[in-house]
Amino acid sequence: xxxxxxxxxxxxxxxxxxxxxxxxxxxxxxxxxxxxxxxxxxxxxxxxxxxxxxxxxxxxxxxxxxxxxxxxxxxxxxxxxxxxxxxxxxxxxxxxxxxxxxxxxxxx
Amino acid sequence: xxxxxxxxxxxxxxxxxxxxxxxxxxxxxxxxxxxxxxxxxxxxxxxxxxxxxxxxxxxxxxxxxxxxxxxxxxxxxxxxxxxxxxxxxxxxxxxxxxxxxxxxxxxxxxxxxxxxxxx
Numbered sequence: 001x002x003x004x005x006x007x008x009x010x011x012x013x014x015x016x017x018x019x020x021x022x023x024x025x026x027x028x029x030x031x032x033x034x035x036x037x038x039x040x041x042x043x044x045x046x047x048x049x050x051x052x053x054x055x056x057x058x059x060x061x062x063x064x065x066x067x068x069x070x071x072x073x074x075x076x077x078x079x080x081x082x083x084x085x086x087x088x089x090x091x092x093x094x095x096x097x098x099x100x101x102x103x104x105x106x107x108x
Numbered sequence: 109x110x111x112x113x114x115x116x117x118x119x120x121x122x123x124x125x126x127x128x129x130x131x132x133x134x135x136x137x138x139x140x141x142x143x144x145x146x147x148x149x150x151x152x153x154x155x156x157x158x159x160x161x162x163x164x165x166x167x168x169x170x171x172x173x174x175x176x177x178x179x180x181x182x183x184x185x186x187x188x189x190x191x192x193x194x195x196x197x198x199x200x201x202x203x204x205x206x207x208x209x210x211x212x213x214x215x216x217x218x219x220x221x222x223x224x225x226x227x
Binding site: 047098 | 203
């Protein structure tokens with residue numbers, strides 16, 4: 001089973017700042033099958049990025065994904081008030097998917 | 109509009125059985141995999157398993173194999189998650205979500221079903 005480790009656990013930033021979230025896999029994730037989700041309190045997760053760098057429908061271009069092999073990054077170019085949330089990465093390189101433990105982006 | 113609508117919250121006692129459901133609409137239900145994701149209180153997301161409605165092929169997380177059963181009734185566009193004997197540790201929010209293929213990201217999510225198991 002591929003284990004995903006996200007860092008940092010919590011990111012304290014101000015609106016307008018840049019957020020950089022990391023996701024490291026315990027083994028290489030083939031074919032860049034890595035996704036990012038956003039979850040706000042009391043809501044279901046929402047798909048932001050799939051296949052490492054493709055934005056899902058309706059996702060603003062301030063969100064971008066990059067990386068390969070074991071190391072992946074989600075970047076939020078300029079944080080908007082609605083971006084403060086928990087973010088999860090997920091690998092689906094095999095038919096058994098796994099999630100990272102999440103990074104909370106909070107208002108500083 | 110593509111939607112997954114889940115059944116309502118449940119409160120059960122340890123040892124009881126339960127089936128929760130997830131109904132798809134606005135798309136060809138049989139052509140997309142459906143997955144289940146668990147979120148225990150205050151914790152992260154946990155991939156449980158997936159099912160393909162067209163032929164009921166199912167994949168489970170090794171950690172949950174034998175603990176739950178995922179099924180589907182494609183005649184009513186509904187996927188199910190069931191337990192035969194609930195434990196307190198099954199208390200969690202359960203989400204269903206759609207995948208475009210056996211390998212894929214969850215692109216559409218249900219609203220979640222809260223299951224509380226308490227004596």
